[in-house]
Structure formats: structure tokens, C-alpha cells
Amino acid sequence: MDMATAIRTRRSHKLFTGEVVPDRLLAEWVELATWAPNHKFTEPWRFTVVPHRALPSLVAAIGRALQAQSDLPAEKSRAQTDKIAAILAGAGGAIAVRQSVHGADPERQREDYAACACAIQNIQLAAWAQGFGSYWTTSDAFIGPALDVFWHKAPGEVLVGVVVLGRAAVENKAVRYKKPEELTIWLDVPEIGV
Numbered sequence: 001m002d003m004a005t006a007i008r009t010r011r012s013h014k015l016f017t018g019e020v021v022p023d024r025l026l027a028e029w030v031e032l033a034t035w036a037p038n039h040k041f042t043e044p045w046r047f048t049v050v051p052h053r054a055l056p057s058l059v060a061a062i063g064r065a066l067q068a069q070s071d072l073p074a075e076k077s078r079a080q081t082d083k084i085a086a087i088l089a090g091a092g093g094a095i096a097v098r099q100s101v102h103g104a105d106p107e108r109q110r111e112d113y114a115a116c117a118c119a120i121q122n123i124q125l126a127a128w129a130q131g132f133g134s135y136w137t138t139s140d141a142f143i144g145p146a147l148d149v150f151w152h153k154a155p156g157e158v159l160v161g162v163v164v165l166g167r168a169a170v171e172n173k174a175v176r177y178k179k180p181e182e183l184t185i186w187l188d189v190p191e192i193g194v
Ligand SMILES: Cc1cc2nc3c(=O)[nH]c(=O)nc-3n(C[C@H](O)[C@H](O)[C@H](O)COP(=O)(O)O)c2cc1C
Pocket: 010, 011, 012, 013, 135, 136, 137, 138, 139, 161, 172, 174, 175
């Protein structure tokens, strides 16, 4: 698949076939993530890989975290756990991207966060180019503090997202409301008074 096609046709997927994503592909997508742009070579990305065989542990950790949430009625926490368990039952693996700590400079932190977002996009596009769908989640159920231990998140690190990966079971249609022309200013026309 060429790059333009991968970019245009990649969609978020949550319905997967249950096919295992081989470790070698998860490792390859992590390696490709590390080629993302990053300012000052901070290489801020850290990864926690959940191969298919570890997905039940993720479901269990999420279930425990939701159950322990005091503001959530038991019925709701069960329903949310079941929903996530159903998604992960079809998934083939997952990769969490953690942003490492490089001091307290807010500009550095913003740049590192942006770099980690690029790394996530690399994972999603690399997976898609090899026929695997994914979605990026920042849902509290996945990245809330109750999951810090599961993800091996070090103090001060930021969980930028979890990418759930698998062979897509359905074709998802793109939703785009805005045309590029509506979003773009071209500066090739000389402006009077500038
Ligand atoms: C920072 C970020 C956080 C996201 N968090 C979630 C999420 O928690 N749950 C979810 O289902 N999708 C999440 N998404 C995926 C978007 O909802 C999705 O990309 C969007 O609907 C556009 O659809 P597409 O990916 O198919 O183009 C997130 C995307 C980004 C960039």
C-alpha cells in the first residue's frame, strides 16, 4: 500500500476478527514509531506492548480499576468492563505510548507530547499498511491512574494513548466534514499593505 492510500484509508476500528498480531509485527511497529519527528532528539516515547496473550491481563486490570471507582455504580462499571472486554476479545494486541520526562519546561513537554502523537500515528499507519486496523484511546478506563502499574508508567510520565490493534472485521467509512480549502490559507498571492 502506498503512503497516500494508507493515510487516506486508515480508519479507527474497534471490531476485530480475533486474529493474533504476531510479536514480530508489534516490534516492527514500535521500531517504526521511533522514527517520528522529535525536537532536540529527546526521543520521548516509551512503549508498553500487550501481545495477544496478555490482553486478558489488560481486561482484568481495567475491570479492577472500574470496580474500584467509587463514583461509578456497580452496574455501570460491569457494563463498561463488558464493553471493553468485547472489544479486546477481538483484538490482536495493543501498544501503549508513554511520554518520558525531560524536566519541567512546559514547552519541552508540549513538544514531547506532540512527538509521541506522531509516534502513535506511525504505529496506526504502519499497522494499516500491513492490513491491521487500530484505534487510539485516551479513555480513562485505559489510561487512568489506576492503570499506571499495569503500563509500567514511571512517575511523571504521561500516557499519551493506547493503540488497540487487530484485523478489522468491518470496513469503516471515513467521516470528514471540512474540505482542505476551508482549512487552508495560501500565501502565494501578494497582499497589499503587508
Ligand atoms: C488524542 C486522541 C484521542 C482519542 N481517543 C479516543 C478514545 O478514547 N476512544 C475512541 O474510540 N477513539 C478515540 N480516538 C479516535 C478518534 O475518535 C478517531 O480518530 C476519530 O473519530 C476520526 O476517525 P478515524 O480515525 O476513523 O479517521 C482518539 C483520537 C485522538 C487523536
